[in-house]
Amino acid sequence: MDFIKEINRLRKEKNAIILAHFYQVPEIQDIADFVGDSLGLAQKAANTDADMIVFAGVHFMAETAKILNPDKLVVLPDLEAGCSLADSCPPDRFGDFLKNYPDHIVISYINCSAEIKTMSDLICTSGNAVELVESFPKEQKIVFAPDKNLGDYINKKTGRSMVLWDGTCEVHDILSTEAIIGLKTDNPDAELIAHPECKAAVLALADFVGSTTALLNYSRTSKSEKFIVATESGILHQMQRLSPEKTFLIVPSDETCNCNDCPYMKLNTLEKLYLALKNEKPSIELASEVIEAAKKPIEKMLSLSLELGLIK
Numbered sequence: 001m002d003f004i005k006e007i008n009r010l011r012k013e014k015n016a017i018i019l020a021h022f023y024q025v026p027e028i029q030d031i032a033d034f035v036g037d038s039l040g041l042a043q044k045a046a047n048t049d050a051d052m053i054v055f056a057g058v059h060f061m062a063e064t065a066k067i068l069n070p071d072k073l074v075v076l077p078d079l080e081a082g083c084s085l086a087d088s089c090p091p092d093r094f095g096d097f098l099k100n101y102p103d104h105i106v107i108s109y110i111n112c113s114a115e116i117k118t119m120s121d122l123i124c125t126s127g128n129a130v131e132l133v134e135s136f137p138k139e140q141k142i143v144f145a146p147d148k149n150l151g152d153y154i155n156k157k158t159g160r161s162m163v164l165w166d167g168t169c170e171v172h173d174i175l176s177t178e179a180i181i182g183l184k185t186d187n188p189d190a191e192l193i194a195h196p197e198c199k200a201a202v203l204a205l206a207d208f209v210g211s212t213t214a215l216l217n218y219s220r221t222s223k224s225e226k227f228i229v230a231t232e233s234g235i236l237h238q239m240q241r242l243s244p245e246k247t248f249l250i251v252p253s254d255e256t257c258n259c260n261d262c263p264y265m266k267l268n269t270l271e272k273l274y275l276a277l278k279n280e281k282p283s284i285e286l287a288s289e290v291i292e293a294a295k296k297p298i299e300k301m302l303s304l305s306l307e308l309g310l311i312k
């Protein structure tokens, strides 16, 4: 079957929009109406007039789209596409943790479940986290969840001492400084660009730290010809497309392969996307009370980002 032809026919027939994250396989990125980072995808989801959203990403991203569009049908090609970082923060344990900090506000990274969002005052992404935290007075007490690497990075950048939940992303947290030092030694002309979910030791070596969109923009506009990329391999598709003459070296997750794939992001395939569009499932379903409560901190993030000029 020609999946691309069928997807194109069905998306028109059903007035569907296909949103894809940069970590999706290249053939999904190529067919999407929009490819972006979590912030760009949330903004697109908030503004779409499509009847159906096919979310080629992971569960928390599709959930965010559903929270912003309770009356629309939101499908995820593979419902098993979760996120180790979101899973590292179970709501019951987080609730108990928060009891220790009654005078703190809660800022949560968007990589968390809808239940965690209902317990948060504000959501942020890697594309706006530093600026959103900085929009609060220095003395504001803050609990930051679930990514301790991103939280630690923000603390260092802003001079705050937010209380951090002890969560990590299994893909970024294992990138080894040894592998990076080896790549830097062999490629002294390359710049190291890293996602803030990486460990502090990796971020300390980086020439530039940012969200996937920020890394992509940096690789396009920097004068450097070579980049060592410390994030998931999927981003290389757009980096190479926008700068075909430049060289991109991914930081490998182990010695056995030259790759670094998120096992959850890579569960989605073109065939599963076609089936989700055709069968209108698996769909994201959430209780109305959860939608109601989770919507507030997400909408606050979007309005604050707009106010601060972080999005247009």
Ligand code: 13P
Residues within 6 Å of the ligand: 022, 036, 037, 038, 039, 111, 125, 126, 127, 169, 195, 197, 210, 211, 212, 213
């Ligand atoms: P971005 O918002 O930077 O694309 O990050 C999403 C993500 O899951 C990183 O692991």
Ligand code: SF4
Residues within 6 Å of the ligand: 058, 082, 083, 084, 085, 086, 111, 169, 170, 171, 172, 197, 232, 262, 263, 264, 265
């Ligand atoms: Fe989650 Fe990490 Fe995969 Fe991003 S790369 S979706 S944070 S497991």
